Amino acid sequence: MKNPSKLAIVIVGPTASGKSDLAILLARYFQTSIISADSRQCYRELNTGTAKPPASVLAEIKHYFINSHSIHDNVNAALFEKLALGYADEIFQQAPVAIVCGGTGLYVKAFCEGLDQIPPVPSDVRERLRHMYATYGLSWLQEEVRKKDPAFYRQADVRNPHRLLRALEVWEATGQSILNFQQQIPHPRSFQILKIGIQLPRKELHQRIAMRVKQMVEAGLFEEAASLRAFRSHPALQTVGYSEVFDWLEGKYSREEAIQQIIFHTRQYARRQLTWFRRDLAIQWIDAPDPDKALQLVKMKLSDLES
Structure with a gap:
């Protein structure tokens, strides 16, 4: 049964759109904490290339799922769902509002709706496929998924080795497409949810992306990636910002x-x-990371819940 007094504000949108700044403002306003729904910011080793909030902000406002894991850990959406729901419970012990912020769509879905139960994959299958991927690279992985699970491949982010490996693991373990286990039946949550999306004109978003990349480079992205070169085959490092530096x-x-x-x-x-x-x-x-508009939406939602 939902608790009308507990509200999760979920802030989504494309990278560099201003999600984190808006989340921080709302966290300050409601005196609460933030759960990161970003599949890369959880890794302690990845800093410059993942646009984590500054250390001063992390010290001021508690952020869950940032610097919580190592690239050597097996982190996925199912684990995030379990952890994030626990984080939300912890936040709701102290405040009626929790903030969830991130651009990893599957992680947002996991938090808001839950994920379908997929049969476990034997460890030897997982290890074999990860070894093959480390040996033959992303192009091999893409081709394997394209041949064995074409339905998933047609709608997948084919540059994301996490998703491709997961689909291939499921196919190898069950002989079925991972789509067969994704029935899209939402799991009930014990709290209310308000989703706010940030969108910007394409030109402005492109300018913000270029500026962010410039800032990352100035902050030492190339040096950070070089220090992680030995681990470049890890799926966590097969991501924009690091892959290109490895190629350099x-x-x-x-x-x-x-x-x-x-x-x-x-x-x-x-x-x-x-x-x-x-x-x-x-x-x-909302058409920009507009604090006033966002607060208006949140206050309207809270008013509806109280009525």
Whole structure:
């Protein structure tokens, strides 16, 4: 049964749209904490390339699921669902409002609706596929999924090895598409949910992306990625910002070409994020990271719950 006095404010949108700044403002206003729904910010080793909030903000406002794991841990959406619901319970012990903020659509879905139960994958299957991926790379993984689970491949983010490996694991273990286990039946939550999406004109979003990449480079992205080169086969590091620097280290790009590739791939990622979130009709969109508009939506929701 839902508790009308508990509200999770879920802030979504494409990368560089201003989600974190809005979440921080709302957390200050409601004197509460933030749960990150970002599949990369949880890794302690990844800092510059994941746009984590500054240390001063992390010290001021408690953020869950940031710096909580190592790249050597097996982190996925199912684990996030379990942890995030526990985080929310902890927050609701202290405050009536919790903030969830992130651009990883599957993690947001896991928190709000839950995930379907997928049969467990034997450890030897998982280890074999991860070894094959580490040996033959992303192009091999993409081709395997395309051949064995074409229905999933057609709608997948084919640059995301986490998702591709998961689909291939399920196919190898069950002989069925992972889509067969995704029935889209929402799991009830014990709290209310308000989803706020941030959208920007494409030109402005592209400018913000280019500025963020520039800031990351100035803050030491190339140096951080170089220090992690030995772990580049880990799925956590097969992500925009790190992949391009690894290619630069191997001489595939000049430094400037690598920067432009990061900007280009980040724009592509932002487009995929928007495609995912626009399918969710429960999201209330605002045309900029507008604190006044967001507060208005939250106050209206709280008023509805009290009436």
